[in-house]
Amino acid sequence: MSLAGVTRLPAAIPSPPQGVWYVGPLPVRAYALFIICGIVLAVWWGGRRLTARGGRRGVVTDIAVFAVPFGLIGGRLYHVITDNELYFRPGRNPWRAFAIWDGGLGIWGAIALGAVGAYLGCRRYGISFAAFADAVAPGVVAAQAIGRLGNYFNQELFGSPSSLPWALEVFVRTPGGVPGTQALCGPAGSAPEFPTQYVKAVPEILCGTYQPTFLYELLWDLAVAALLIWADRRFRLGAGQVFWLYVAGYTAGRGWIEMLRIDTANHFLGLRINVFTSIALFLVAVVVLVARRGRPRSRAVVDAPTAPRPGTDGTEGSNGTGGEGPDGAAGAVGGSSDDARDDTRDDTVVRSSLGAAGDGVARTGAAGEALGPEALSTGTVTVDPTPADRTDAPSAGSRPVARDDTD
Template sequence: MIEQMFLGQFQSPGPVMFQVGSFALRWYGFLIASAVIIGLNLCQWLGPKRGINPDLFNDLVIWLVVAAIPSARLYYVLFEWPRYAQDWLNIFAIWQGGIAIHGALIGGSLALLLFSRRHHLSFWNLLDVLTPAVILGQAIGRWGNFFNSEAFGAPTNLPWKLYIPFANRPPDLTSYAYFHPTFLYESLWNLGVFAMLITLFFYGLRHPEKIKTGTVACAYLIGYSLGRVWIEGLRLDSLMFGPLRVAQVVSLALVLLGSIGLFWLYGLGKNLPDWSEQKLAKN
């Protein structure tokens, strides 16, 4: 199957990495765990460059995982409730896929806000360090969709078309075998955003008077979300709210939020409001 993926037909070798008896290690879980470990190491490297103790990230990653993964799953389940209403135990079958990055961002942001306040750290300084790791993790995690043969786009005959097994095709498109590999589009887009954020981060270290705290975080919101808007338009499994694709609506809101942040920093010449720094100043 691996040979098929690289030498012939572009298709998933299956969701299971390896299996021993009843124990199975799935690609989806492996990739999420890998993204967390790689992200942690990246933060521990970048943190000291912004004056943050690298050891703090060992605690922060626990906060983020505990908050982000359940939030990502809950967000997905809420919009797909009819699929789970009859068998609610499947809500916990996260290894089968079905987590939403926007849910993870909401949960993770709340956890980061509480963590920064508890440790008297700047929320925006922490977020500038975290966002390159987050977008890199998203680039890695998207490959979980590939192995699960999910989150693909409309039928296509492009040279890089992705073969989807019959059982994974939408009921009204079973006669089509090849679809847009939207997981690949987003993974590549996220790698490009990662390169931009890292460049901006290190440029800011050399020119702190030009790159203000919070700039990297705002650039993440804009860069990632712009890609998600157009890629989501190709997907067949979008979470919907009436006639609207939820991810597109949320992404446009995040583009607006990031743009307001940059205007606040450079148009108004003010620092972004920071709840944690306000508490530190009072102490």
């Protein structure tokens, strides 16, 4: 049987022809483009999920204004701290630590500081941080997968030499390109120099083929995203469980993938620092998931307005609804300044119109008789009228107390 004309499969993943393009004097880098695409996906997908849980449309974009800058700063800080020899050794240019466009973002720093920014945004817009984290977790890990394509164009984060059909071609690049490539390809200074843009070198100086660890992590991230969606739909996860499942799933893969990499990194006890970070975070995530097993899984989104509460300025506020509360009940209603002070208690206030008798207030806790779950869910509350000849009739100016029909 003749194989003439049959296209042969490549013996390795080809190296990208270039990783930067120029629009006039402005460089457009593939690494930055994929990072931006990942952020857009995470915000869009997280917004859809939070809206489906009761959140206000567009609030994820508002919170991203806080989270994204914090995440980028945190990711760069983590990279520079853990790989400080790339920037602060003799002969290195320390100002390159600010060259984020050349690659180098540590996911742990990005998640940690990004979470701080997201928390501040959630506080600003009255959103439950746990509900927000659950909503954006699948999008975040999918964004990480997209970001790994930037590593491909930068020819970085590869593993040990390999002859596998999916091994990655690695070529010599400029000294300012991928840290550590010169050492992998031969003695420093032995390779010829090329233009500053990322352009693939001629085949004669091919370094070899290596494990495409960026591709392994890309596929693992997509699998974790699918796991989160399935588990959330199957078990109705809440109260931060989706987020911690993301942490556990991602770190389980990152740990073994990290051990395949051979790029420059700090080690401790013979292992890369990121391996210990993965193990520690995996254990924390598992402990949190186990501790929350069997507890109520609140999926509520608190979307309270940021303006001052009606009535806090001393005037009577009109009834208005806010976002869904943690208990699934309707949002808060306004009241007088006295009621605004009462609302600071941990009791539920349900106001109904009582005509000429004034507003009736039903409270749970010490303020009055407890409302049953049926009354809270249906909103049917009746008022026990107080006859004029009752000896326990309220004095003038007092409010009648609403009672639950189920009592």
